[in-house]
Amino acid sequence: xxxxxxxxxxxxxxxxxxxxxxxxxxxxFDLELGIIEPVHKWLSWLLVAGVLLHLSSNWKQFTGYFxxxxxxxxxxxxxxxxxxxxxxIFGEKEEGKENPGKIATQLLESSSLExxxxxxxxxxxLLVEQLGKNxxxxxxxxxxxxxxxxxxxxxxxAVLVAILKQTKGFETKDGDND
Numbered sequence: 001x002x003x004x005x006x007x008x009x010x011x012x013x014x015x016x017x018x019x020x021x022x023x024x025x026x027x028x029f030d031l032e033l034g035i036i037e038p039v040h041k042w043l044s045w046l047l048v049a050g051v052l053l054h055l056s057s058n059w060k061q062f063t064g065y066f067x068x069x070x071x072x073x074x075x076x077x078x079x080x081x082x083x084x085x086x087x088x089i090f091g092e093k094e095e096g097k098e099n100p101g102k103i104a105t106q107l108l109e110s111s112s113l114e115x116x117x118x119x120x121x122x123x124x125x126l127l128v129e130q131l132g133k134n135x136x137x138x139x140x141x142x143x144x145x146x147x148x149x150x151x152x153x154x155x156x157x158a159v160l161v162a163i164l165k166q167t168k169g170f171e172t173k174d175g176d177n178d
Contacts, residue, residue: 005056006057010057012046012050013050014050016043016044019039019040019043019047023037023043109145109149110146111144111145112144113138113144114142116160120164127141131162136152136158137151137152145159145163
């Protein structure tokens with residue numbers, strides 16, 4: 001049984017790792033083609049299963065790492081990063097409240113282009129022109145960002161980025177507009 005488990009646990013872990021790594025890198029670089037995101041989310045469970053089966057079939061070798069300082073350091077660092085990532089100080093919510101930036105974005109998305117123009121200290125005509133340069137057509141500046149996005153087949157985020165990227169002080173970090 002143990003030999004049979006070893007014969008397919010490692011290939012399962014390697015195959016699932018390949019899927020998770022490639023789709024994760026594509027998502028990181030905002031290249032979300034086809035069904036990359038759901039494949040990444042759901043098939044990551046295969047990675048978890050493969051690694052757990054691989055660990056159970058190689059338990060003796062795995063426990064041997066706990067006598068080596070570099071291995072303990074790497075495993076310990078991974079656990080610290082994992083635990084730190086779960087702390088609320090790094091998350092979307094603070095003391096049960098949503099991130100203020102996320103709330104502000106949602107408010108802008110439900111506001112008219114005229115209102116967003118006031119917030120960005122521009123004229124609605126200038127924002128219509130900016131959006132047009134980005135392939136986003138605006139029929140009426142009284143439409144909300146959500147309505148403009150929907151009529152252009154874009155996300156609200158894409159419309160806001162097109163508006164804000166010309167605004168002084170607006171920068172995206174490493175091309176990530178999340």
